[in-house]
Amino acid sequence: MTAEVGLRERKKAATRAALAAAANRLAVEQGVEHVTVEAIAAAADVSPRTFHNYFSSREEAIVASIIDWAERLTDEIERRPADEPIWDSLLAVFQGSLDDSREAHARMMAQIEMVLAHPTVIANQLAALDTMRRRFAEAIAVRTGTDTGRDLYPHLIAGAAGLAFKTSVDLWASGPPERSLHELIADGFAQIRAGLPQPGR
Amino acid sequence: MTAEVGLRERKKAATRAALAAAANRLAVEQGVEHVTVEAIAAAADVSPRTFHNYFSSREEAIVASIIDWAERLTDEIERRPADEPIWDSLLAVFQGSLDDSREAHARMMAQIEMVLAHPTVIANQLAALDTMRRRFAEAIAVRTGTDTGRDLYPHLIAGAAGLAFKTSVDLWASGPPERSLHELIADGFAQIRAGLPQPGR
DNA sequence: CAGCAGTTTTGCGGAGTCTGCAATTTTTCG
DNA sequence: CGAAAAATTGCAGACTCCGCAAAACTGCTG
Numbered sequence: 001m002t003a004e005v006g007l008r009e010r011k012k013a014a015t016r017a018a019l020a021a022a023a024n025r026l027a028v029e030q031g032v033e034h035v036t037v038e039a040i041a042a043a044a045d046v047s048p049r050t051f052h053n054y055f056s057s058r059e060e061a062i063v064a065s066i067i068d069w070a071e072r073l074t075d076e077i078e079r080r081p082a083d084e085p086i087w088d089s090l091l092a093v094f095q096g097s098l099d100d101s102r103e104a105h106a107r108m109m110a111q112i113e114m115v116l117a118h119p120t121v122i123a124n125q126l127a128a129l130d131t132m133r134r135r136f137a138e139a140i141a142v143r144t145g146t147d148t149g150r151d152l153y154p155h156l157i158a159g160a161a162g163l164a165f166k167t168s169v170d171l172w173a174s175g176p177p178e179r180s181l182h183e184l185i186a187d188g189f190a191q192i193r194a195g196l197p198q199p200g201r
Numbered sequence: 202m203t204a205e206v207g208l209r210e211r212k213k214a215a216t217r218a219a220l221a222a223a224a225n226r227l228a229v230e231q232g233v234e235h236v237t238v239e240a241i242a243a244a245a246d247v248s249p250r251t252f253h254n255y256f257s258s259r260e261e262a263i264v265a266s267i268i269d270w271a272e273r274l275t276d277e278i279e280r281r282p283a284d285e286p287i288w289d290s291l292l293a294v295f296q297g298s299l300d301d302s303r304e305a306h307a308r309m310m311a312q313i314e315m316v317l318a319h320p321t322v323i324a325n326q327l328a329a330l331d332t333m334r335r336r337f338a339e340a341i342a343v344r345t346g347t348d349t350g351r352d353l354y355p356h357l358i359a360g361a362a363g364l365a366f367k368t369s370v371d372l373w374a375s376g377p378p379e380r381s382l383h384e385l386i387a388d389g390f391a392q393i394r395a396g397l398p399q400p401g402r
Numbered sequence: 403c404a405g406c407a408g409t410t411t412t413g414c415g416g417a418g419t420c421t422g423c424a425a426t427t428t429t430t431c432g
Numbered sequence: 433c434g435a436a437a438a439a440t441t442g443c444a445g446a447c448t449c450c451g452c453a454a455a456a457c458t459g460c461t462g
Contacts, residue, residue, distance in 0.1 A: 008409075008458065015410095037448070047412050052449060057321070085399065119328065120258070126331055127324035146400055149376060152389050153400050155368045160397060163360040167353055175350060188353050195396040196361060198286065199347055199354050209429060209438075216439095237418070248441050253420060 016054050016064075018044040023061035028110050032062070032118045059124035063115075066125065070132030073097060077139045086143055090161045091189050095182055112173045129166065133158050164188030217255050217265075219245040224262035229311050233263070233319045260325035264316075267326065271333030274298060278340045287345055291362045292390050296383055313374045330367065334359050365389030 022043035026035045037058060041048040055061040073093055080089040098104075115121050136158035141148045148154050168184035179187075223244035227236045238259060242249040256262040274294055281290040299305075316322050337359035342349045349355050369385035380388075 006459080011458090012410080036446095049412055049414090049450095050410085053411075056449075058448080059324075087397075122331070123324040123328035126327035127320065130323070130327055144400060149372075150379075151400070152365075152368055152372060152385065152392060153397075155372070156364065156389060156392055157397055159364040159368060160361065160393070163357065163364060164353075167356045167360060171351075171353060171356070178351075184353065188357060191353060191357055192361070192393075193396045195394045196288075196354075196358055199345060199352070207430080212429090213439080238420090239418090250421095250441055250443090251439080254440075257420075259419080 015044065015046060015050075017068075019046070019051060019054055020061050020064035020068075023055075023058065024063075024065055024111075027062045027121070028114045032114065032121060035062070057124070059120050062121055063125045063128045066128040066132060069097070070128075070135050073132075074135045074139050077136070077143070082143065086140055086157060087161075087189070087193060089143070090157070091186065094161065094165050095185060098181060098185075100180075100182075109173060112169070129162065133162050136161070160192050161189070164192055216245065216247060216251075218269075220247070220252060220255055221262050221265035221269075224256075224259065225264075225266055225312075228263045228322070229315045233315065233322060236263070258325070260321050263322055264326045264329045267329040267333060270298070271329075271336050274333075275336045275340050278337070278344070283344065287341055287358060288362075288390070288394060290344070291358070292387065295362065295366050296386060299382060299386075301381075301383070310374060313370070330363060334363050337362065361393050362390070365393055 019040060023035065023040045026039060026043065035058060037048050037051050040058070040061060041051045044051075051061070055064065076093045076096070077089055080092070115125050133155075137148050137154040140146075140157050141151075141154040144154065144157075146153045165185060165188070168181060168188050172179075172181045172184055220241060224236060224241045227240060227244065236259060238249050238252050241259070241262060242252045245252075252262070256265065277294045277297070278290055281293070316326050334356075338349050338355040341347075341358050342352075342355040345355065345358075347354045366386060366389070369382060369389050373380075373382045373385055
């Protein structure tokens, strides 16, 4: 699959990646309001007009890397042993996507702050996460023999996993982290698997 | 609570509501691309500049009614008996918000089609649903004695309920409805309460 | 390797969004 | 009423986004 990537395709992908990377980097480093299409295009060495051939808005470019991330994670889900419970696969893949190094954390925090400070970016991030969720649902449907056009199940699983992940990240980033992100995610997954019982005590 | 609504406040609210209603109506009736700020402002009898005192984008106005809906549902949750299990409260409130009449269904479908056809509107709808989720989490935290700044629980409950709801609506709207929306939502809630077990078909 | 067909890049023009600012009008309240 | 506070409006300006058509580039074929 994804065979036959000619030079042409590769160049297009490279241009797109360069634009996305430039947009994201500029947004984090200089603040979203200072990121004009002109600046992004200049950083990626193309004309402003070309930018709009790849992305339909500044915000879309800023959050585009989320889609790549979704792609990678979906691939990983598909590569998990077929007899592994889907829930275990998801937890493993999500946790595996986290980098515990200090710099990774710093980068993550900067990223989150940048997004949270700008409603238009939040909206686009949610949209990107939503297409990610849809891909997940497809992969899960294949794995569990369900049908995304008929069953709630694959959508609920994908959504619940995404919910546990996003909720954990948000809580983790919102204050002095009392617990590690790994712990929070495991906890979130556990609560959902238990049917979200009324909290003891 | 929400006491002391002077004339001023009421007029502001009315203007906002008029703008939101006009934006949404025009979007559904004439297609999003034909809805200019000028047209919305004209329909609400204010100047285009005033529109931007209330909403920071066209899309925000189009989906603004979701926020009102969130407000109403949150109030209803708070009014449920304090000893009712939170999950029962949520199911009751969500199902109670549905209108089963034929016209309501038609309106809902038109609305959904309008949104799905326009990525920028999708993004803003998701953002609106996200602020709705946050309000829910607050109300749930109060009801269950948890802390939104410390516990995953209220966020997970609010998110899971929203997920069951949105997933049901999306599935219901995506094809010939084999099951009623009420049924789908009840099913979604039940699956989540059961911890989303692998489907034994 | 010349040439061609398909694709991508680019510039330009134009409609529209969105914001800051300052003037004007409206509302509230003593 | 008369001042203070708040909301509306017009205007100017920067920027976004898209359609269109010309120019540049790529991969292939004879």
